[in-house]
Amino acid sequence: MxxxxxxxxxxxxxxxxxxxxxxxxxxxxxxxxxxxxxxxxxxxxxxxxxxxxxxxxxxxxxxxxxxxxxxxxxxxxxxxxxxxxxxxxxxxxxxxxxxxxxxxxxxxxxxxxxxxxxxxxxxxxxxxxxxxxxxxxxxxxxxxxxxxxxxxxLLGRRSAEQRVATFLLVQAERQAERGYSPTALTLAMSRTDIGKYLGLTVETVSRILTRFQDLDLLAKERNQIRINDLNALRQLTGEIDSHAYDGPAGKIAML
Amino acid sequence: MxxxxxxxxxxxxxxxxxxxxxxxxxxxxxxxxxxxxxxxxxxxxxxxxxxxxxxxxxxxxxxxxxxxxxxxxxxxxxxxxxxxxxxxxxxxxxxxxxxxxxxxxxxxxxxxxxxxxxxxxxxxxxxxxxxxxxxxxxxxxxxxxxxxxxxxxLLGRRSAEQRVATFLLVQAERQAERGYSPTALTLAMSRTDIGKYLGLTVETVSRILTRFQDLDLLAKERNQIRINDLNALRQLTGEIDSHAYDGPAGKIAML
DNA sequence: AGGCTTTGTTGATTTGAATCAAGCAGTCTG
DNA sequence: CAGACTGCTTGATTCAAATCAACAAAGCCT
Missing domain, CATH: 2.60.120.10 (Jelly Rolls)
Structure with missing residues (x-):
C-alpha cells in the first residue's frame, strides 16, 4: 500500500x-x-x-x-x-x-x-x-x-467598523500562526471580496480602511497593509470570544 | 454491556x-x-x-x-x-x-x-x-x-423581512418534517428571542409580523401563528438555497 | 504609448432598521 | 383585587450603511 x-x-x-x-x-x-x-x-x-x-x-x-x-x-x-x-x-x-x-x-x-x-x-x-x-x-x-x-x-451582527477590524486581526493572527509577521499583511483578496465576505459594500470597506489609516492604525498600499496599532484595532473589534483559529495557542495575544 | x-x-x-x-x-x-x-x-x-x-x-x-x-x-x-x-x-x-x-x-x-x-x-x-x-x-x-x-x-446578509419570512418557513418545514401541520405554528420562543436569533430588534420583528398579517400572509395570536399563504411567504424570502433541514426530502416543497 | 478595463477611493443622497418613547394586554404576586 | 411586571405592539426620530455618481490609479492589451 x-x-x-x-x-x-x-x-x-x-x-x-x-x-x-x-x-x-x-x-x-x-x-x-x-x-x-x-x-x-x-x-x-x-x-x-x-x-x-x-x-x-x-x-x-x-x-x-x-x-x-x-x-x-x-x-x-x-x-x-x-x-x-x-x-x-x-x-x-x-x-x-x-x-x-x-x-x-x-x-x-x-x-x-x-x-x-x-x-x-x-x-x-x-x-x-x-x-x-x-x-x-x-x-x-x-x-x-x-x-x-x-x-x-456573530461577526455579521457587528458594525461595519468592527467587522473590518476583526477581519484584519484574524488575517494578522493567521499569518502569525504560520510564522509570518502579524503586522505586515499581504491580502490575497480584493476589497470587493472582503466586502462580499463581511456582508458590506466595497465602498464601506474602502472608507473604513482609509479611516483606519487616517487614525494611524495602519498604512495601506494596494494589497499591502501594515498594521501600526494592533491594540487599538483590537479595541475597535469590541470582541470577546474569537474562539476559532486559536491554533498554536493564540500567538497574537503576545504581540 | x-x-x-x-x-x-x-x-x-x-x-x-x-x-x-x-x-x-x-x-x-x-x-x-x-x-x-x-x-x-x-x-x-x-x-x-x-x-x-x-x-x-x-x-x-x-x-x-x-x-x-x-x-x-x-x-x-x-x-x-x-x-x-x-x-x-x-x-x-x-x-x-x-x-x-x-x-x-x-x-x-x-x-x-x-x-x-x-x-x-x-x-x-x-x-x-x-x-x-x-x-x-x-x-x-x-x-x-x-x-x-x-x-x-447567509440569512444575516438579507433584509429584515427576508429573515423573518425565512425563519417562519424554516419553522414550518421543521414542524412538517415531524408530521405536524406546517401552517399552524406554535412558537416556543419569544419575539425577543426571534430578534436575538435573526440579529434584529424586537420592534422590527413585531412590525414585520404585523405587516405580514396585514397582507393576509398569516394570522398571529400570541405564540400561535397560522400561515395563510406559504407561497407568498416563500417569495418574500428571496431564497435560493435552503440546504439545511432537508431531512425527509423537503416535504414542504409539496405543500 | 494610448486606449480600455478593472479596482479603489471619495462625495452626496437615500433608506432600512435601530433607537427612543409610549401604551396595551396578559399574568404574576402580595 | 390592585399594582407591578413582562411581552408585544405602534409611532416618531435618528443613524449607519447602501446606493448613486464621479473620478483616479493600476494593470492589460494590441
Missing part, C-alpha cells in the same frame, strides 16, 4: 516536508501515527488563480487541504450576487459541508496560484476505523469548522 | 420507541446496526424551561440529542447582550462545537420543558471504531451542522 505513496505528488514523502503537516488530517492519514496501516493517498494539485476546486452541485469525493496560496468558498444568489463564505489558507480543510448530502453546497476557487491536497473521503473514513487518532483529528477539524462559522455568524 | 441499557432511562428500549430515532446518532450507538457491539449509554434527562444543559466554558463530556421540547444555544457579549446561535428541536444534536477545544463555547438552555439524551462522546468515538455506520452518521450530522450554520450566516 505504501508503494502508492510515491505514485502521487503529496504522498508520505511530501507530507514529511509539508509546512502544514502539523495541522493536517491528511498527514495522519498517511500513516504518520501508530495504528494506521493504510493511506488516504493524498494527491497534490495546483490551482491557478481563479480556477475552481469544485462548484455547487458537484458530487462529493474528497476533502481538500490547502497547502499554499488561498481559496475562497462562495455562493451566488439568483440575482448574481456573490456571497463569500470563507477564505481558506494553508492548513485549512475545505469541503466538510459536502458530506451531509454528497454534493458540494458551495463553490471553491483559488484566489491566487495555490496548491491543495485531495483526500479521498472514502479512504479517509475507512482509515478512521483503524486509527482512533485520525478519527479524533477529523472530528476535531469538523468541530473547528463549526467554530469558524459561528464566528462569521 | 447491554444490561447497562436498562439502567438508564433512554437506553435501547427507550430508543426503540423514540420519535426521533430515525435521525438519531444515539440510536445507532445503542447497537441498532450490525457491527456495533457496545453502547453509548444514552441517558435521558429532563430540562425545565430556562434551565441550562451547559454554559460557556463547561468541560465537554457529551453531545445532547433533543428528544422533545426545544433548546436554544447562545452567547452573551460583555455588554450583556444575548446572541442566539440556534434553536434546536427534537432530533437535533447539540454540542459539536465543543469537541475542538474540549469546552463548550456557548450556553444551551431549554426554552420549554424538554427532554434530551446525553451521549458520552468518549464512548461514541470508541463505538465508531467498530461501527462504520455510526461513524458515517456522526460525521454526517456534523456536516449537517455546518450547513445549518452557513444558512444562518
Amino acid at each position: 505504501s508503494v502508492d505513496l510515491y505514485e502521487f505528488r503529496g504522498g508520505k514523502y511530501q507530507c514529511e516536508r509539508c509546512g502544514v503537516r502539523g495541522w493536517c488530517v491528511g498527514y495522519c492519514a498517511e500513516g504518520a501515527h501508530s495504528g494506521c496501516n493504510g493511506s488516504a493517498q493524498a494527491r497534490q494539485r495546483v490551482q491557478r488563480a481563479g480556477s475552481h476546486l469544485f462548484r455547487v452541485g458537484d458530487p462529493f469525493q474528497s476533502l481538500y487541504v490547502v497547502r499554499s496560496g488561498s481559496i475562497k468558498t462562495y455562493l451566488t444568489s439568483e440575482e448574481g450576487e456573490e456571497q463569500i463564505l470563507g477564505f481558506h489558507q494553508p492548513g485549512d480543510i475545505v469541503g466538510f459541508d459536502a458530506i451531509a448530502r454528497g454534493r458540494h453546497p458551495c463553490n471553491a476557487a483559488a484566489l491566487e496560484t495555490s496548491s491543495v491536497c485531495t483526500l479521498s473521503f472514502d479512504k479517509l473514513t475507512k482509515l478512521c476505523q483503524s486509527s482512533p487518532h485520525l478519527l479524533g483529528r477529523l472530528v476535531e477539524m469538523m468541530s473547528r469548522e463549526t467554530l469558524r462559522l459561528t464566528d462569521s455568524l | 447491554s444490561v447497562d441499557l436498562y439502567e438508564f432511562r433512554g437506553g435501547k428500549y427507550q430508543c426503540e420507541r423514540c420519535g426521533v430515532r430515525g435521525w438519531c446518532v444515539g440510536y445507532c450507538a445503542e447497537g441498532a446496526h450490525s457491527g456495533c457491539n457496545g453502547s453509548a449509554q444514552a441517558r435521558q434527562r429532563v430540562q425545565r424551561a430556562g434551565s441550562h444543559l451547559f454554559r460557556v466554558g463547561d468541560p465537554f463530556q457529551s453531545l445532547y440529542v433533543v428528544r422533545s421540547g426545544s433548546i436554544k444555544t447562545y452567547l452573551t457579549s460583555e455588554e450583556g447582550e444575548e446572541q442566539i446561535l440556534g434553536f434546536h428541536q427534537p432530533g437535533d444534536i447539540v454540542g459539536f462545537d465543543a469537541i475542538a477545544r474540549g469546552r463548550h463555547p456557548c450556553n444551551a438552555a431549554a426554552l420549554e420543558t424538554s427532554s434530551v439524551c446525553t451521549l458520552s462522546f468518549d464512548k461514541l468515538t470508541k463505538l465508531c471504531q467498530s461501527s462504520p455506520h455510526l461513524l458515517g452518521r456522526l460525521v454526517e450530522m456534523m456536516s449537517r451542522e455546518t450547513l445549518r450554520l452557513t444558512d444562518s450566516l
